[in-house]
């Protein structure tokens with residue numbers, strides 16, 4: 001198979017690399033020449049565990065290359081994937097389809113023979129038909145089909161998710177397109193991973209419904225956590241007791257500082273918008289969005305309480321600012337609400353994050369970046385565990401407390417316990433829902 005992958009971000013690059021590892025010939029396109037230059041030099045522009053090795057192996061095998069020239073990539077390709085961003089449109093919460101539609105228009109100019117144009121980006125219901133219209137308008141005689149193939153990979157575990165997916169969802173309208181998609185995913189099919197084929201609209205809807213459901217699950221436990229604090233229950237025990245029920249499951253039941261990231265915030269907003277447009281309000285999703293915002297505010301209040309009611313002149317160490325561990329992605333991270341609230345309140349904030357600096361430096365003005373938690377803790381008044389990178393899971397709490405001015409900890413990922421913290425000399429400790 002010859003595949004063109006348009007957009008080499010978190011999804012496009014991982015998908016392109018993995019398809020080449022399946023044995024397909026893949027050309028990845030991006031309109032950002034700096035990105036392509038780095039990829040050509042064998043460098044992965046994002047942090048994703050394992051991606052550099054897999055990428056370089058497939059480049060060396062002659063199955064994977066990079067270009068800014070969309071025409072060159074699309075010419076002769078049997079499948080053209082659109083994996084460009086669909087951020088929230090300013091002002092109204094809709095998914096911004098500018099990049100997708102631009103790509104469709106460019107593809108129309110570049111098709112040389114039959115190809116399936118596959119949308120991997122997360123797009124509102126109806127977008128694949130719009131892509132088809134745009135391509136037909138630009139190339140009335142071109143032979144093509146469209147397919148919807150939403151992506152479910154998680155940053156930080158993206159390769160494993162792509163290679164061993166819970167399912168692959170494919171929306172198509174013709175047998176010919178279904179055949180091309182099944183050839184592309186054949187290595188997964190042979191290993192019994194479920195490939196679900198459906199219509200375009202259902203495939204588009206599955207992605208939003210799945211993400212909104214996961215956002216709901218997290219927000220549900222976060223709201224339960226707030227109540228646990230009031231009634232003296234421990235949300236970790238509650239989540240475990242709930243999660244052992246097979247109908248509920250134990251995933252996405254970890255209470256924390258609210259969800260963020262490149263997908264949940266924008267996808268819940270887009271689903272809510274789609275509902276409004278069709279006079280079918282997604283009231284649960286709308287409430288989830290509001291509750292999630294309030295949870296971030298609740299975290300700020302927790303931190304303020306640990307600073308005796310004011311951030312002014314306090315030195316606060318924040319461990320982890322990316323939206324989750326094992327990624328450098330800062331999009332909509334809770335840190336982007338919580339850290340500025342502290343800086344704005346007069347705190348000196350020191351940040352330690354294994355991969356956050358490159359993206360985070362511009363997004364978190366006025367903070368100091370350090371590499372070592374123990375050095376950062378020197379003379380500090382509060383430590384905030386915000387993103388649970390592995391290196392923050394087994395800290396020497398005694399060593400930390402000994403160098404702090406006032407040893408206090410906000411454990412917003414429930415990694416430690418009050419008993420451990422107090423035994424190590426912390427005089428203040430708060431977590432979420434315990």
Ligand SMILES: NC(=O)c1ccc[n+]([C@@H]2O[C@H](COP(=O)([O-])OP(=O)(O)OC[C@H]3O[C@@H](n4cnc5c(N)ncnc54)[C@H](O)[C@@H]3O)[C@@H](O)[C@H]2O)c1
Nearest residue numbers: 007008009010011030031032084085086099103121122151
């Ligand atoms: N990031 C995730 O974890 C994730 C998971 C599942 C689905 N998705 C969805 O996948 C899509 C892509 O997300 P992402 O996080 O990879 O985005 P991203 O912003 O990291 O990457 C998008 C890339 O597309 C490039 N681009 C935009 N228009 C282009 C064009 N016309 N031609 C060539 N390149 C172009 C940009 O330069 C950028 O490098 C989104 O719709 C997102 O919702 C993301």
